[in-house]
Amino acid sequence: MLAFILRRALQSVGVMLAVGVISFAMFRFAGDPVNQMVALDTSEAQRAEIRASLGLNDPVPLQFARYFIDAAQFKFGVSYQFRQPVSMLLKERMPATLELATCATVLAMGFGILLGIYSALRRDSFLTKVLQAVSLIGISLPTFLIGILLIYLFSVILGWLPSFGRGEVVKFGWWSTGLLTVSGLKALIMPSITLGLFQMTLIMRLVRAEMLEVLRTDYIRFARARGLTTRAIHFGHALKNTLVPVITVAGLQFGSVIAFAIITETVFQWPGMGLLFVQAVQNVDIPIMAAYLLVVSLIFVTINLIVDILYTVVDPRLRATVGRAA
Amino acid sequence: MVEPVLSVRNLRVEFANRRGVLVAIDGVSFDIAKGEVLGVVGESGAGKSVTGLAAIGLIDAPGRIAGGEIYLSGLRIDNLSPDAMRRIRGKRIGMIFQDPLTSLNPLYRIGDQLVETIRTHLNLNETAARKRAIDLLAEVGIPAPEKRIDAYPHEFSGGMRQRVVIALAICAEPELIIADEPTTALDVSVQAQIIALIKRLGRDHGTAVMLVTHDMGVIAETSDRVAVMYSGRIAEIGPVRDVVQNPLHPYARGLMGAIPTLAGDASKRLVQIPGSMPRLSAIPTGCAFNPRCDFAFERCRIERPEPIRVGAQAVACHLYDRAATESAA
Numbered sequence: 295m296l297a298f299i300l301r302r303a304l305q306s307v308g309v310m311l312a313v314g315v316i317s318f319a320m321f322r323f324a325g326d327p328v329n330q331m332v333a334l335d336t337s338e339a340q341r342a343e344i345r346a347s348l349g350l351n352d353p354v355p356l357q358f359a360r361y362f363i364d365a366a367q368f369k370f371g372v373s374y375q376f377r378q379p380v381s382m383l384l385k386e387r388m389p390a391t392l393e394l395a396t397c398a399t400v401l402a403m404g405f406g407i408l409l410g411i412y413s414a415l416r417r418d419s420f421l422t423k424v425l426q427a428v429s430l431i432g433i434s435l436p437t438f439l440i441g442i443l444l445i446y447l448f449s450v451i452l453g454w455l456p457s458f459g460r461g462e463v464v465k466f467g468w469w470s471t472g473l474l475t476v477s478g479l480k481a482l483i484m485p486s487i488t489l490g491l492f493q494m495t496l497i498m499r500l501v502r503a504e505m506l507e508v509l510r511t512d513y514i515r516f517a518r519a520r521g522l523t524t525r526a527i528h529f530g531h532a533l534k535n536t537l538v539p540v541i542t543v544a545g546l547q548f549g550s551v552i553a554f555a556i557i558t559e560t561v562f563q564w565p566g567m568g569l570l571f572v573q574a575v576q577n578v579d580i581p582i583m584a585a586y587l588l589v590v591s592l593i594f595v596t597i598n599l600i601v602d603i604l605y606t607v608v609d610p611r612l613r614a615t616v617g618r619a620a
Numbered sequence: 621m622v623e624p625v626l627s628v629r630n631l632r633v634e635f636a637n638r639r640g641v642l643v644a645i646d647g648v649s650f651d652i653a654k655g656e657v658l659g660v661v662g663e664s665g666a667g668k669s670v671t672g673l674a675a676i677g678l679i680d681a682p683g684r685i686a687g688g689e690i691y692l693s694g695l696r697i698d699n700l701s702p703d704a705m706r707r708i709r710g711k712r713i714g715m716i717f718q719d720p721l722t723s724l725n726p727l728y729r730i731g732d733q734l735v736e737t738i739r740t741h742l743n744l745n746e747t748a749a750r751k752r753a754i755d756l757l758a759e760v761g762i763p764a765p766e767k768r769i770d771a772y773p774h775e776f777s778g779g780m781r782q783r784v785v786i787a788l789a790i791c792a793e794p795e796l797i798i799a800d801e802p803t804t805a806l807d808v809s810v811q812a813q814i815i816a817l818i819k820r821l822g823r824d825h826g827t828a829v830m831l832v833t834h835d836m837g838v839i840a841e842t843s844d845r846v847a848v849m850y851s852g853r854i855a856e857i858g859p860v861r862d863v864v865q866n867p868l869h870p871y872a873r874g875l876m877g878a879i880p881t882l883a884g885d886a887s888k889r890l891v892q893i894p895g896s897m898p899r900l901s902a903i904p905t906g907c908a909f910n911p912r913c914d915f916a917f918e919r920c921r922i923e924r925p926e927p928i929r930v931g932a933q934a935v936a937c938h939l940y941d942r943a944a945t946e947s948a949a
C-alpha cells in the first residue's frame with residue numbers, strides 16, 4: 295500500500311516536471327520578457343542589464359533548473375502588470391476560487407447523486423423524464439450563458455442577488471472567506487450554481503447510468519433472491535457499488551471545476567485566480583500565466599493522488615491487487 | 621398423500637416486447653416432494669431458468685406469470701404481494717445461480733452478506749447471527765470459517781465462492797432450494813464436490829431441490845426425478861432411472877443417447893439432435909418438436925400433445941396416446 299502511494303506520488307512529480315517545462319517554455323516563446331518590463335525609450339544598455347539581472351543570458355537548462363527550484367518554493371517571479379510577486383497575488387486570490395469551486399462541487403455532488411439515484415430507481419416517472427431533458431440542456435448550454443441568464447433574472451429583474459463580486463469577506467490570516475457573512479453567502483449562490491450545473495448534470499447522468507448497470511448485475515439479483523429488503527438492496531448494495539466509479543469522476547471534476555472557474559469568475563467578476571489569469575492573458579503577463587498553470591496542475595495532480603488512494607480504500611479488490619503489486 | 625413442497629400447476633410465463641407477447645413457459649406442471657431432487661434438463665432457451673425464477677417470484681417486467689398456480693407446501697405463492705413474496709425468498713426458498721464469481725457483492729465481506737441475510741429472516745442479534753454464519757460456512761465446507769468470514773469474495777476461489785453462495789441460500793433453512801446450473805461456471809474438478817454438497821444438504825435437512833443443469837451425468841447421479849424441457853414445456857418427467865434408461869419422448873431419447881457418469885469423460889454434455897429449438901416467436905403449431913422428430917405424423921402438426929401417464933412417467937407425445945395411435949395406424 296505504502297509502495298503504491300509512493301509510486302503514485304513519484305508519477306505526480308513527473309507530471310509536475312512536465313508542466314514545469316511547458317510553463318517555462320511560455321517565457322521563451324512569448325517574446326522577450328524584457329520588452330514587457332521596460333518602457334519604449336529604455337536604452338539598450340539598461341535592457342542588457344535587466345536581462346543579466348534576470349539571468350536570461352545563462353544556458354537554458356540552468357535557467358530551467360533555477361525556474362523549477364524557485365517554483366517548487368512557490369517563487370514565481372514578479373507580475374509585469376502589478377509589479378508584485380506572483381505568489382502573493384495568487385495567495386490573495388486563491389481562497390475565492392477554492393471556496394467557489396468547493397461550493398460548486400458540493401452542490402453538484404449532492405444534487406447530482408440524489409437526482410441520479412432518483413432517476414435510476416424511478417426510471418419511468420414523469421419527473422425522471424423532465425430531469426433527463428433538463429440535464430441535456432444543462433450539458434449543452436455554455437457556462438457563460440447560464441451565468442448571464444441567472445444575472446438577468448435574479449439581479450436585474452428581481453434584484454435579489456448581487457451580480458458581481460464576492461460580498462463582504464472575513465479574514466483568517468491570509469485566508470479570506472465569504473462563508474461567514476450574509477452578503478458573502480448571497481454572492482456565492484449564483485456563481486456556484488453556474489459553475490456546478492454542468493458537473494451536476496454530468497454526475498446525475500453518471501450515477502443514473504451506473505446504478506442502472508449495477509441493478510442489472512448478478513449480485514443484485516442474488517441479493518433479491520436472498521429476500522433482502524428493497525431498501526437494503528437499493529441504498530446498501532446498489533448504491534455502494536454505484537459510488538465507487540463516481541468518486542473518481544467527482545474527484546477529477548473538482549480539478550476541472552477550478553479550471554472552468556475562469557469563465558464563471560469572468561462573468562461574475564469573482565476576484566479569484568481565474569479572473570487574475572484572464573487579466574494576465576489580456577496583458578501578456580507571463581509570470582502569472584505560468585504560475586497559474588503550475589498551481590492548477592498541482593491541484594489537479596494532488597486530487598488525482600487522493601482519489602487513487604481513496605479508491606483503494608473503498609474497493610477491496612483494488613486493495614488486494616495494489617497490495618500484491620507492491 | 622403428503623403435500624409436495626413445491627407444486628407448479630399449469631404455469632404460463634409471458635414476455636412482452638414491442639412486437640407482441642412471447643410465451644416462454646406454457647402449461648408446465650410438476651411437483652417436488654420433501655427431500656426430493658428434481659433434475660431439470662433441456663436445451664438452452666427451453667425455459668429452465670424462467671421456471672425456477674417464476675417459482676421464487678423473480679420474473680421481472682416485461683415478463684409476468686400469466687397463468688397457472690404455484691404452491692409452496694400448500695400455500696399459493698404466485699399471487700402474493702411483493703413484500704410477502706420477498707419474505708419467502710431466502711427464508712423458505714433459497715436460490716443458487718450459475719456464476720459464483722458474480723453472485724456475491726464484491727464490496728462486502730462475506731460475513732456481512734451472511735449476517736445481513738440471516739438477520740433479514742431470523743430474529744437474531746448480531747453476535748448470534750455471526751455465530752450462525754460461521755456454522756453455515758463450516759457446514760458448506762469452508763476451512764477455518766471463523767477466519768474466512770471476514771474475507772472479501774475475491775479472496776476465494778470459484779468453488780469456495782459457490783460454497784459461500786450455497787451458505788447464503790440455506791442460511792434460513794429453506795424448504796426448497798432452486799439451483800440453476802450451479803456448477804456450469806466452475807472448474808471440472810470442483811463440480812462434483814459442489815453437486816455432492818447440494819445433495820448432502822438436501823438430504824440432511826429434508827430440503828426439496830430443483831436442480832437445473834445441462835449435465836446428464838449430474839442428473840443421473842443426484843436426482844430422484846427428472847424433467848426434460850423443450851420449448852417452454854415439459855416433454856417428459858419421471859423417476860430418473862426410468863427416464864434415463866427408458867426415455868419415452870423422442871426428444872428425451874435423443875438426449876439420453878449416451879449417459880456417462882459423473883466420473884466419466886468429456887462427452888457428458890447433452891448429445892446433439894439435428895436442428896435447433898425454435899425461437900419463442902416461431903414455435904410451430906402442434907408439437908413444438910415436430911420439425912425435428914423422426915416419428916412425427918399428421919396429428920403432431922395440428923394438435924399440441926398434453927402429458928400422458930405411462931407407468932411412473934408422464935410424456936407429452938402423441939405416440940403414447942393409444943387411441944390416437946390406433947386410429948393413425
Ligand SMILES: Nc1ncnc2c1ncn2[C@@H]1O[C@H](COP(=O)(O)OP(=O)(O)OP(=O)(O)O)[C@@H](O)[C@H]1O
Pocket residue numbers: 635644662663664665666667668669670671682683900
Ligand atoms: N427477460 C427476458 N425477456 C425476454 N425473453 C426472455 C427473458 N428471459 C428469458 N426469456 C426467454 O425465455 C426463454 C426461456 O429462457 P430460459 O432462460 O429459461 O432458458 P434456459 O432453459 O434456462 O436456457 P439456458 O440453458 O441457456 O440457461 C428463452 O427463449 C428466452 O429468450
Ligand code: SF4
Pocket residue numbers: 869870871907908909910911913914915916917920925936937938939
Ligand atoms: S408428438 Fe409427434 S412430433 Fe411431438 S414428439 Fe411425439 S411423435 Fe414427435
Ligand SMILES: [Mg+2]
Pocket residue numbers: 668669670800
Ligand atoms: Mg438458464
